[in-house]
Amino acid sequence: MLKTLTLAAAIAVALASTAFAAPRVERVTFASHGEQIVGDLYLPEDLDAMEARPALVVTGAWMTVKEQMSARYAREMADRGFVALTFDFRGWGESGGARRQYEDPSAKIADIEAAVAYLATRPETDKDRIGGLGICASSGYMVTAAAKNTAIKSVALVAPWLHDAEVVERTYGGKDGVAQLEAVGDAAEAAYRSTGKQAFLPAASLTDDRAIMFKVPYYTEPDRGMIPAWRNETDPAFWRGWLTFDAIQAAPRLHQPFLMVHSEAAAIPQGAHKFYTRLTNSKPKRVLWLDEVTQFDFYDRAAPVKAASDAVDAHFRTTLGSAGKAGQ
Template sequence: MFDVTIDAAGATDGERVTFQSGGQTLVGRLYPAAFSHGPAPAVAIIGPMTYVKEQAPVQYARRLAANGFTALIFDPRYRGESGGEPRNVEDPFAKVADLRAAAAFLTERPEVDAARIAVLGICMGGNTAMHAAADDPLIRVVAAVTPHVRNAEADAQWLGGPDAVAARLARGREALAKYEATGEVQYVPAVDSINLEVGMPGQLPWSWYQPHADRGTWENRYAVHSDAALLTYESLSAAARLTKPLLFVHGENCALPEQAKRHFAVVPTHDKLHLRPDTPHLAFYDDPTVIAATTNQITDWFARHLGSTTTA
């Protein structure tokens, strides 16, 4: 395995690429396999809630490329460089479609072996990756890193109880009706250190996202009507129909550990592995030591199921 020096400048290397999803142009960065002698296995990577590609995904893409996989990161619709209006909408159903479009894009690249496509999801991207893999025959294997899983009980734990979820869903539906009637978009911050009426409440998400906003690599804004889709989405049923090989990296210090165990338990494939590192959730986003070790575990899993990469 290899490790590489990762800077904090964002995804400014790799090849800038575009592809279509849901009528929108998505913008990504493609990192070529470091030592391929022909079409290489490839991985499409999706990040946490409200993410852009310059955040956690680039950390994994560069390392996976160094380990012999063509790696694709991208901005989902409504975020970053990708198309979609209004901006800063969080739609988990659209993200599943975007990830499937990313996998399809990889199969069309001459440097990629179309029969060896993987997906990797980080945090909420983990449930997106499992959902996409459950339904897409192009995707052969999946890795979910510290997945923030979604079902009614998980959302209640995340947002402060069933009543809080119901109130937020009602506000989201009201905002959606207003947008559809008038075109006016209601926004709140995506994170805040004190205010809980935001997209991702709590000190922990604020501590990680706000520095990205300060650097100008991520916009701290959240369309309230996102909640109409966000809070009607669940990933447990997708986990229950996932028959692809699954690497599940999630421990007691990650988000909603009991709900994560429930998701893993219902995955029907026998070819699954639950790694339980004693690692804080956010360390999987940007801690070089944690990401290097996790990437090597992902590399081993992908190589087991897609065939080994060939060193020069």
């Protein structure tokens, strides 16, 4: 099913909505491949100790921590009655891991699976009703985890960054641009293997053109993504692993119900279209396109977040079942 919602309509919906009760947030820890993962578990205000709820693992953009966009969406989902878990991947934020600030798709996929396994042990959670909500880059990690892990019963993506080799070339300056980035990453990896020490670059900056994200919003704004919990650095050795990661290959292997919320004005919509076209086994599958919403506005702007969250809520309520009083 294909649907387009204008930003003006989304704003009207947001203004007409009623407030939800504030969720309770519990700090939690669990293990992934021998390292401690630190997370925040968002619990609906009306949670009944005798009632196991559907639960969601919520993951954010690359190079981020649990207090950024994933926290916003976890809170939105808990507001609507779901148990929602967000966490720091290994090497990021408060979680363990000797190698820091290193974007590793395979490790993050494994961490998502560990988070799902942890959620299944929680008394508030119905282990047969666990879903995955991926935002931006972690969308690729989420669908890859779901394609091989049947414990994830339903999937939703918001502003998904989904690429394969073809999309990578179109996004990063063709074969030459990709080769240059891989060379930078390979040099950093060789130095790390030789010395055991990491060399970091700014993740985002308005003035330093070495930054991985140069002159971008959200991460460079103190009232948005530039928060104390976020370390504005990254290990450039990640480039080859990131550029060769293929998220689109998961599409035909995905069998769970699927929702995607995106915008043609956001990042690499061509990858989202390509993924959705190849999504042949997910039933039901649905995509909602919002007009004139940028990638970064999906992270924290009221109207796009509200529109996306309402669509995600409806998807998971249909595919995972009732989420309690907040959604009734």
